[in-house]
Amino acid sequence: MGKKCIICRKEAEFRIKDTPDYYCEECAEENFADLSVLVKVEEEARKLKELIKEKLDSEEDDEEN
Numbered sequence: 001m002g003k004k005c006i007i008c009r010k011e012a013e014f015r016i017k018d019t020p021d022y023y024c025e026e027c028a029e030e031n032f033a034d035l036s037v038l039v040k041v042e043e044e045a046r047k048l049k050e051l052i053k054e055k056l057d058s059e060e061d062d063e064e065n
Contacts, residue, residue, distance in 0.1 A: 014038040
């Protein structure tokens with residue numbers, strides 16, 4: 001289940017870094033003059049997936065040794 005915009009409850013595309021505040025593109029544009037201050041949700045998800053993969057790969061290597 002994806003994150004929802006805190007204003008309109010649509011699927012969120014942006015988040016304020018280090019907060020649980022998520023925004024859809026429309027609400028983000030309306031409420032922030034500069035979208036570069038926000039973090040793309042899909043970018044954060046990609047980073048988290050990479051971190052998990054690295055952790056799992058490391059554990060597999062440890063088990064083989």
